[in-house]
Amino acid sequence: MSSYREERRADKVAERAQDREDMRLKLEAQLKAKEIAAEQKRKDAEAKAEQARKDAEAKRRQELADKRARQQEKDRKKAARRAKVGKLTRWLNQNPVTVFVGFVMVCSIVPAVISQVGALADAGVFVLLAALLSAMLEGTAWALTFMGKQAEDAGRPAGKYRVATWCTAVLAAAVNYWHWAETLPEHTWVAVVFAASSLIAIYLWDMKTHGSHGKTREERRREKARRKHLKDRRKHHKDIAEEADRLLSALPFEAVSEEEAFATAWRIRKGAEPGLSAEIYAAATDARVQLGAAFELGEHVRPELVRAGMLASLYNPLPGRLSEGIPTLGPTLPLPALQRPSEGATALAGIGLYASEGASEKAREKASEKASRNAGDSANGNARRGRSDEELEALLPDALKAAAELVAEGNPISAAGLAKKLGIRRDDARRLRDRVIAERKLRLIDGAGADESAAVAGA
Incomplete structure (x- = not known):
């Protein structure tokens, strides 16, 4: 009986203990639920505050964007008004x-x-x-x-x-x-x-x-000059103008201009660029030959007069620099003598240094030759004397060729040049130079006389 009571007492004690444990767990669960609810509430509040902050930031950015857009539109309208005013002002100033x-x-x-x-x-x-x-x-x-x-x-x-x-x-x-x-x-x-x-x-x-319309005075002047030019062209070059008209009628309309057609017709008839022809080239060449003859004959002409004639564009029948020659033909004679300082009248003509300004050069040449001859005589007692007149006469044809080469190169006919080309002594070259110049003068005089006689006979 007592054991039963003890068991009942023990069961009641166990039940009470269990009840307390259940109560403790229940309280702990309630506390945990409250903590979770409080945490959730805090998170919801934070999320709500963050969303409100984001909404406020977005609203602020939108307001700034709207304000910037309104300012830009205002600036654009102001710039447009300023541009219109400026355009109107410019138009008023110009009109x-x-x-x-x-x-x-x-x-x-x-x-x-x-x-x-x-x-x-x-x-x-x-x-x-x-x-x-x-x-x-x-x-x-x-x-x-x-x-x-x-x-x-x-x-x-x-x-x-x-x-x-x-x-x-x-x-x-x-x-x-x-x-x-x-x-x-x-x-x-x-x-x-x-x-x-x-x-x-x-x-x-x-x-x-x-x-306010119509041609200006300058345009009317140019038009008048153009009409006169076309009239003179048809008057002076009638056959070529007719050839140009045939070309214009044969080609498609406005395929070439009148100037191009005339230039083509000139090339067909004359074989050269417009303004030039075989006759012009021949006349220019003949004038140059005559000019060279005049320079070679003018041994004692004053240097400044000869140089003035050379610089007067006598070598060129058309405007241009002296050394350019005829257009499309080029320089026909080398003119290096014009690019050097003045050496005298006969030097420009390719005859040598005979003028007063060449005297010093000639004196230096003589002194150099004399010194070399004295030195040769002192070193070799039996030094060979100069060539005889017969020997120089035999060398005359070669000397004439050498002189022509010197003139073609633009150099004067000097003793030094002949000595170098013929391989002879300087004093022999000097004597031979005098004979060459005399021979060239005789040939030029004979040629001029023959031309004059032919002209008289033709007349």
Whole structure:
């Protein structure tokens, strides 16, 4: 019995312990749930605050963007207005005539229309009908004016429009004059002024659209010179001009210009560039030969006169530098002598240093030869003497060829040059040079005499 009670007591103790444990677990669960709810509430509050912050930031950015867009639009409109004002200002600065013409036209048209309305109203026409008729009259004049301007700009005849414009304007002026002449017979000038108000605007516009057109004085001068040039071309080169006309008619329309056709015809007929021909080349070559002969004959001519003649573009029949020669042909003779300092008249002609300014060079040459000869004599007692006259006569043909080569190279016929080309002593070359120059002069004189005799016989 006692053991049963003890077991019951033990069971009750265990139950109470279990109840306390359950109560403890329940309290712990409740506390945990409260903690979780508090944490969730805190997180929800934080999320709500973050969303509110983001919404506020987005709203602020949108407001800034809207403000920036409004400012940009404002700046754009301001820039557009400034551009329009600037464009208008530039147009006014560039077209002051148009501005003042427009101003005068308004001041002329308005009184003319009002005067015509008054004239028709005084004649018993209804005011509104009088206004329409006056506007029709003036409007017709200006419609014809602008139609004529459009036709002129398009390249069509505009004479009929101008005639119709002036007829309409004169009719409007007659209406104004008749009205005011009857209204104020003692002040005829008033009628003239109102009549002129219908003509001044048309006159100004006609002067502006036609008076500012046309060719300038320089353009008219060039056109006149061009016509004269074409007339002289057909007069002086009739056969080539006819050949050019045939080329233009054979080729497609506007395939080549008149200048190109004439240049082609010239090349076909003359075989050279326009302005040149075989005859011109022959004349230029003959003139150069004669000029060279004149220089070789002018041994004792003053150097400054010869050089002045050389610099007077005698070598070139066409404008240009002296050393360029004829266009498309090039220089036919080398002119290095012109690129060096003046060496005297005969030096320019390829004859040697005979002028006074070559005396010092000649003296130096003699002194050098004398010194070399004395040195040779002292070193070799039996030094060979100069060549005899017979030997120099035998060398004369070779010396003439050497002299021609020196002249062709642009060098003077000097003793040093002949000695170098023939391989002889300097004193022999000096004697041989005198014979070469004399022989060349005789040949030139004989050639000139033969040409003169042929010319006389031909005459």
